[in-house]
Amino acid sequence: MTERTLTLRELNRATLARQYLLDRAALDVPEAIAGLVGLQAQVNNPPYIGLWTRLRDFRRGELTALMRRRAVVRGALLRSTLHLLTAEDYLLLRPAIQPALERALRSFFGAQARGLDTARLVATALPLLEERPRSFTELRAALVAIEPDRQPEALAYAVRTYLPLVQVPPGGTWGSGGSPAYALAEPWLGGVVAGPQESFRALVWRYLAAFGPATVRDLQVWSGLTGLKDAVAALRPKLCAFRDEQGRELLDLPDRPLPPADLPAPPRFLPEYDNLLLAHADRTRVIPDEYRSLIFLSAARVRATYLLDGIVRGAWKTERVRDAATLVVEPFAPLSPPDRAALADEGERLLRFIADDAATFAVRFAEPV
Numbered sequence: 001m002t003e004r005t006l007t008l009r010e011l012n013r014a015t016l017a018r019q020y021l022l023d024r025a026a027l028d029v030p031e032a033i034a035g036l037v038g039l040q041a042q043v044n045n046p047p048y049i050g051l052w053t054r055l056r057d058f059r060r061g062e063l064t065a066l067m068r069r070r071a072v073v074r075g076a077l078l079r080s081t082l083h084l085l086t087a088e089d090y091l092l093l094r095p096a097i098q099p100a101l102e103r104a105l106r107s108f109f110g111a112q113a114r115g116l117d118t119a120r121l122v123a124t125a126l127p128l129l130e131e132r133p134r135s136f137t138e139l140r141a142a143l144v145a146i147e148p149d150r151q152p153e154a155l156a157y158a159v160r161t162y163l164p165l166v167q168v169p170p171g172g173t174w175g176s177g178g179s180p181a182y183a184l185a186e187p188w189l190g191g192v193v194a195g196p197q198e199s200f201r202a203l204v205w206r207y208l209a210a211f212g213p214a215t216v217r218d219l220q221v222w223s224g225l226t227g228l229k230d231a232v233a234a235l236r237p238k239l240c241a242f243r244d245e246q247g248r249e250l251l252d253l254p255d256r257p258l259p260p261a262d263l264p265a266p267p268r269f270l271p272e273y274d275n276l277l278l279a280h281a282d283r284t285r286v287i288p289d290e291y292r293s294l295i296f297l298s299a300a301r302v303r304a305t306y307l308l309d310g311i312v313r314g315a316w317k318t319e320r321v322r323d324a325a326t327l328v329v330e331p332f333a334p335l336s337p338p339d340r341a342a343l344a345d346e347g348e349r350l351l352r353f354i355a356d357d358a359a360t361f362a363v364r365f366a367e368p369v
Helices: 008-018 029-035 046-052 060-068 087-112 118-131 136-144 152-162 185-189 196-211 216-223 229-233 289-295 337-354
Strands: 072-076 082-086 165-168 181-184 240-243 249-252 268-270 305-308 311-321 324-331 360-365
Touching: 008 196, 029 046, 029 060, 029 072, 029 082, 029 087, 046 060, 046 268, 046 337, 060 072, 072 087, 072 185, 082 087, 087 152, 087 185, 087 196, 087 216, 118 136, 118 152, 118 181, 136 152, 165 185, 181 185, 196 216, 216 229, 268 337, 289 311, 305 337, 311 337, 324 337, 337 360
Parallel strands: 324 360
Antiparallel strands: 072 082, 072 165, 165 181, 240 249, 268 305, 305 311, 311 324
16 A cells, blocks of 8 residues: 655644644643643743643643642653653653663763763762752762762763652742752652653654654654664554655554644744754754754754744744833744734733733834844
């Protein structure tokens, strides 16, 4: 049987549908976070914005309360970056990501990571964490005492790599700062991490449900794992396959939505580091190649962007002067009057969500880049 070829626009609409970006979803917050397989969260506020743009009537306090109840947690996961996940998903998916965490340790710290006695570092940190949650500042002080010639950051990172740790609120909540404390995941969440085989299968299934149809390379880019061709091939009989316009095989779960290419897509504002922009090796399904350098900046920064007709067409930021809040829209190309009006309307709603304590709100359009 010949595999169906999906156009770029069909892939765009499939991904938007699964990311709740065609229509705001009437889901509770944990269900939405599980459906998205987490939100990238190395900065505190973007996950809140990512949920606001995807859910009906989302309120910041909902997510903060879930974090305080330990139903949603912030910890290192995909691409070795902090993510916000349900507690169940952190325990389920963490084992599958272990090779990526170890590779990131070697990549980030180079010579400082070579020859580390990680078992000794874990043995030093474990009783401290069993006693109570600890900040990395506290952990570094204890670890430097046994490895005085190593970078303190490398030592703490090694502990984070080999021990499943989650942040303790208020760490990760809206507007919080300082040095957050970390706890051992299993006692803090009252569960047990999954076995590696169960974890990997769940990782593949959940990725395809949230971002498919996708290639094996897409899965690798999203997860930070490498060399997955054979492991995914073992799951192949339970998957369906398509081709993209370049002839690459796309895998998917059976019966997942594939909306028509001409389905309307409303304007949407995405926060910094949104996983929609990071979940595929071929990002042209949402980002034109000519705009990549305007979105992905130095030091692995990813700008806050907006979508028009499902495609990234510009960036945005907020400015605050006393009680006056402004959302600045930065188009990458000239805007039509209808697009400008739609962005202004959606942008003011976003601004009122972000700066709910302001007295005045304005949307300003910069000149196209």
